[in-house]
Amino acid sequence: MATLTRRQRFPFPEIPEWFESFPARFTMPTMGDLSAVRIEDYTEGDRYVMRAELSGVSPEDIDVVISEGMLTIRAERTERDVEKNRSEIRYGSLSRSVTLPPGANEDDVRADCTNGMLTVSVGLGRGKEEAKHIEVKHGT
Structure with missing residues (x-):
């Protein structure tokens, strides 16, 4: 007995090719991309702390x-001005x-x-403000 197979035709055959040739500057940043600064932040005691990976950047x-x-x-x-055979290192600005969390002391x-x-730490010296209850009046 012969089996019939049905082939689904993709209505836009050029779209997969378009994605393959999509310019790299428009794609999402990768882990090695300089523009993707990875950070972590947390509260430690009475300070807000933010840490950022900036390898290869001088202070x-x-x-x-x-x-x-x-x-x-x-x-x-x-970028250092030397003749290179190959470079996979990203250069430029970021x-x-x-x-900042509520109560951060910018001074x-x-x-x-x-x-x-x-590592940047900011004091949380102002303290948290109490919630204010507002009386709701009924209009007449």
Whole structure:
């Protein structure tokens, strides 16, 4: 007995080829991509701590800014001017911002970069404000 097979035709045959030729600069960043700064943050005692991996970036090329409740890290990995056979290292600028937790004291900030790990800590000195209850009035 002969079996019949039905072949489903893909209505847009050029789409898989389009994805294969999609420019790399529009794809999601990978773990080795310089623009993908990996961070971790936590509260330790009375301080908010944010750590960022910045391997290959010297501390002189890192700028930490706090303004209006945002912590921003800007850095640049510069390329050495030597003739290379091959380079898989990414060079250029990067930036990453995080929102500070409530009660963060923007005047109490410390930053340290050791072995490619940037650690920024912000004091939580203002304390948490009590919730305010608002009386709801009935309009007449």
